[in-house]
Amino acid sequence: MDWSWIPEYSDRLISGFWLTLQLLLMSATMGFMLAIPIGLVQNTGPKWLSMIARGFCTTIRGTPLLIQLWLIYYGVGSLFPDIDGIRESFLWPYLRAAFPYAVTAFTLSVAGYTGEIMRGAFAGVPKGELEAARAMGMSPFKVLVRIWLPRAVQNVFPTLAGEFVLTLKATPLAATITIYELFGRSTEIRQDTFRVYEPLLLVAGIYILMTAVIVVIFRWFENRIPKPSIA
Amino acid sequence: MKSLKTILATAVIAAGLSATAATAEIKLGLDSAPYPPFADVDASGARKGFEIELGNAICKAMNETCVWTPIAWDGIIPALNSKKIDAIFASMSITEKRLKVIDFSNKYYNTPAAMVAPKDMAIDGSPESVKGKIVGVQGSTTHADYAKKHLGGTAAEVKSYQGFDEHNADLAAGRVDAVVGDSLAFQAFLDSDAGSKFEIKGILNDEAVFGKGVGVGLRKGDALKEKFNAAIAKIRDDGTYDAIAKKYFSFDIYGK
Structure with a gap:
C-alpha cells in the first residue's frame, strides 16, 4: 500500500467531491419536484396524462442509467451543433459542457424511480382524510399541500432516503462523459500513478462516509415527523 | 449434437492438459x-x-x-x-x-501523433494555437501526457475520454475544439462522414513523451x-x- 500520492492529488479529490455533491443534490431535488406531479396524475387523472406518466416511469426504470446518460450526452447533445447559429449563441457554452447533460439524465432517472414511489404513496393516504379535508372547505390545492403530500411523504420517507443513497452511488457513471467527479478523479490518479487499489479504496471510503451522513440526516428528519398512523 | 456435459467435460480435460503442457x-x-x-x-x-x-x-x-x-x-x-x-x-x-x-x-x-481540428479553425498543433480552446484526448495514453505537458498551460481545458471514438464524437459535436491522437488511427475517422469537416493540423513530436515506438x-x-x-x-x-x-x-x- 502506498498513499504518498494523496497530498499531490488532494485538491483534485476535493473538487471531485464537490462535483459529486452538486450532481447529487441538483438531480435529487429536481427529480423529486418532477416526481410529485408524476405520482399525482397517476392517482387523479386525466387518463391520458396518467398514461404518459406511467410510460415515462416504465421507460426510465426499464433502461440502464448508463444508456440514458449516453443517449442524452452523445445522442441529443450531438444534434445541437447542427442548428444554425447555435455556436454563436449565449447558450453554446452550456450546451457544449457535460455537466448539464449529466444533471438532466440523473434528474430524469430520479423522477422515474421516485415518481413510482410517490404514486404508491399518494394512493396509500386514507381516502377519509382527504374527504374530511374537502368537507372542511379546503380547495384541491390546499388539500394537496396540507394533507395529501405531507401524509404521502411521511409514509415513504425511509424509501426516499434509500433512493437518495442509490442516486449517490450512481453518480460515478458521470465519469464516462468526461465529468471529473470523485470517481473520475480516482481514475485520473490511477492513470497517472498506475496504482489501482489505493485510489479506489480511498474513494470507496469517501462514498461510505457520504452515505453515512445522508443516513444520519434523513434519520434526524424521520424522528422529527410524527409516525405514520395505521390506516 | 454434443450435449453440454460432453462439451464441459472436454473443456475441463483440455484445460487440465494445457496446464500441464510445457508451454x-x-x-x-x-x-x-x-x-x-x-x-x-x-x-x-x-x-x-x-x-x-x-x-x-x-x-x-x-x-x-x-x-x-x-x-x-x-x-x-x-x-x-x-x-x-x-x-x-x-x-x-x-x-x-x-x-x-x-x-x-x-x-x-x-507512427507519429497528430492534432485534428475543424478545417476552418486556425490551429497548427502548437501550444499558442490552442489558446482558450478545449482539447480532447484518450486517458492513459501518451497523447494525454503530451497534451498535459505541452498544451495544458494554454488550452482552456484538456478533457480526458475513455475511448478514441468518444473524443472524436465530441469533436464532431463541437464540444472539443481539437483532439490529439495517433495520426494513423485518425485516418478512419477523417474518411468517415462525421470526420469530413476535420483535418490533421499538425504532427506532434516529443520523444520524451511518445517514446521509441x-x-x-x-x-x-x-x-x-x-x-x-x-x-x-x-x-x-x-x-x-x-x-x-x-x-x-x-x-x-x-x-x-
Whole structure:
C-alpha cells in the first residue's frame, strides 16, 4: 500500500467531491419536484396524462442509467451543433459542457424511480382524510399541500432516503462523459500513478462516509415527523 | 449434437492438459474498444486489423498458441501485472513512465501523433494555437501526457475520454475544439462522414513523451521478452511483416 500520492492529488479529490455533491443534490431535488406531479396524475387523472406518466416511469426504470446518460450526452447533445447559429449563441457554452447533460439524465432517472414511489404513496393516504379535508372547505390545492403530500411523504420517507443513497452511488457513471467527479478523479490518479487499489479504496471510503451522513440526516428528519398512523 | 456435459467435460480435460503442457497458451491483451485499422471486429464478430494479423504472425514465429483477451484500456497494465494477461499487444508506446512498472519488447511499429481540428479553425498543433480552446484526448495514453505537458498551460481545458471514438464524437459535436491522437488511427475517422469537416493540423513530436515506438508490454523480468524480440526480428527478416503491413498502409509503418 502506498498513499504518498494523496497530498499531490488532494485538491483534485476535493473538487471531485464537490462535483459529486452538486450532481447529487441538483438531480435529487429536481427529480423529486418532477416526481410529485408524476405520482399525482397517476392517482387523479386525466387518463391520458396518467398514461404518459406511467410510460415515462416504465421507460426510465426499464433502461440502464448508463444508456440514458449516453443517449442524452452523445445522442441529443450531438444534434445541437447542427442548428444554425447555435455556436454563436449565449447558450453554446452550456450546451457544449457535460455537466448539464449529466444533471438532466440523473434528474430524469430520479423522477422515474421516485415518481413510482410517490404514486404508491399518494394512493396509500386514507381516502377519509382527504374527504374530511374537502368537507372542511379546503380547495384541491390546499388539500394537496396540507394533507395529501405531507401524509404521502411521511409514509415513504425511509424509501426516499434509500433512493437518495442509490442516486449517490450512481453518480460515478458521470465519469464516462468526461465529468471529473470523485470517481473520475480516482481514475485520473490511477492513470497517472498506475496504482489501482489505493485510489479506489480511498474513494470507496469517501462514498461510505457520504452515505453515512445522508443516513444520519434523513434519520434526524424521520424522528422529527410524527409516525405514520395505521390506516 | 454434443450435449453440454460432453462439451464441459472436454473443456475441463483440455484445460487440465494445457496446464500441464510445457508451454501454456499466451494471453495477448488488447483494448476492448475497437482501434481501427490496428484492431477491430468485422460484422461477424471476428477480430481483424494490422495488429491482430501481426500478433498472430508473431505467435506463429514463436511457435506458441495465443489467445486474444480484450481488456478495458485504463486497466490493461494492472491486468498484465496481476497475470490476467501475459502480454499487452495493443499499440502501447514504449515510454519511460511505463518502463517503471512493466517491460517492453523491441518496437513493432512507430507512427507519429497528430492534432485534428475543424478545417476552418486556425490551429497548427502548437501550444499558442490552442489558446482558450478545449482539447480532447484518450486517458492513459501518451497523447494525454503530451497534451498535459505541452498544451495544458494554454488550452482552456484538456478533457480526458475513455475511448478514441468518444473524443472524436465530441469533436464532431463541437464540444472539443481539437483532439490529439495517433495520426494513423485518425485516418478512419477523417474518411468517415462525421470526420469530413476535420483535418490533421499538425504532427506532434516529443520523444520524451511518445517514446521509441510501439512495443509488446510484458511483466518485469518475464522471459517472454526475448521470445517476442526474436519473433519480431524473424518476421521482419522473412518478409512476413512487410506482407501484412502492405495490406493496411501505403508507407513504412515500422518507421526509422
